[in-house]
Amino acid sequence: MTRILYELVAADPAIRFSPYCWRSRMALAHKGLAAETRPWRFVEGDALAFSGQGRVPVLVDGDEVIHDSWSIALYLEERYPDRPSLFGGEGGIAPTKFINAWADTVTLPAISGLIVADVWAGLDDECKAYFRESREKRYGMTLEEFCARREERVLDFRKLLQPVRAIVKDQPFIGGEAPTYADYIVFGGFMWARATSSFELLAADDLLWSWRERMLDLHDGCAREARCAAA
């Protein structure tokens, strides 16, 4: 059976940087499901027309086509119930959806204000034009203005992570002794930064540094080994 994950790529197609695609990639690895990954660029909306929409991640799993990282996680959990659970059972889905909403509305916007100028720098010329125009319209300022004073503002970002810190001070993963999809949700944001920017999101003595190291080690170190712009 063919299994394909469409992922956002930079000018270097080996650099996969979408935080949402990383959630899906880690979810597949958690389930032990191999997938061919297919590069997709911001300007290639038509290439996703088969999915009925224009954004990644898109998972093709045999005859099934699923888009949106949350829907992909739910699909994998339901379709592959005998593989390790992403949610620790049915009851985990609703509160994990809250964590998904928290990451989408709190951490990802904050990370964008630290790295989008670097994200832009890693794109090919065609994507650079698209990205600058669409993001500058969204932010109401230039990418460089949006990322200004990031050495100061990263301190605010770190405060936003307090709920995660409160959890991983007592246990290795948000999911407990082992990671769950909740961990992959938060981790996606860190991979977005790692893949595109040399700017460090965490202080070295942050509890979350150790958590991130554990995440990088998971599933044969698939995240640690992924190509980064800074490397």
Add this chain to the structure above:
Amino acid sequence: MTRILYELVAADPAIRFSPYCWRSRMALAHKGLAAETRPWRFVEGDALAFSGQGRVPVLVDGDEVIHDSWSIALYLEERYPDRPSLFGGEGGIAPTKFINAWADTVTLPAISGLIVADVWAGLDDECKAYFRESREKRYGMTLEEFCARREERVLDFRKLLQPVRAIVKDQPFIGGEAPTYADYIVFGGFMWARATSSFELLAADDLLWSWRERMLDLHDGCAREARCAAA
């Protein structure tokens, strides 16, 4: 069997205002477990000595003594497995712990900056002195300064609730079709404000207003009927 929940009270002992005690009260109601509630004031630490610490909520359930709202929820879930689940099963516990940490580190501190001057006003004289001294030391300013400009700052508070809004736009409760402990966690903060202050936390057209109405209706309207300072 005797079941007693020790709850924080104002000068009027019918006013129960601790957000943590509300989590436990709603958890008991969710499980359909009757409990005698016993009033406790800030200055009565000795009265909790039997629990090995000095804060409420404390639940006495027969021979068991449990303190801390999160521990009480876990205890109730394990001790009464045949009653409606607070977590939707084992897998719900870890991600709900994140929601607990989020509420404790994000929403409750924000609500305190809107209402603690009102909380103080509702206390008896002895508790007023304790509360003002301990909180002003913690905040580094007077209670009135801490609550200044709340009409402006409530807008920031409302933004913090975006993750909850993202959930209840699609479903009636954070837990899904029915409430779970995740709902009680967040709701506790609203009961803290409702019991002590006439200051409105939400805009009338906020999705969360409807969610809060649904919460007030639960379990025979036990939260709606509770005594409030503003009433």
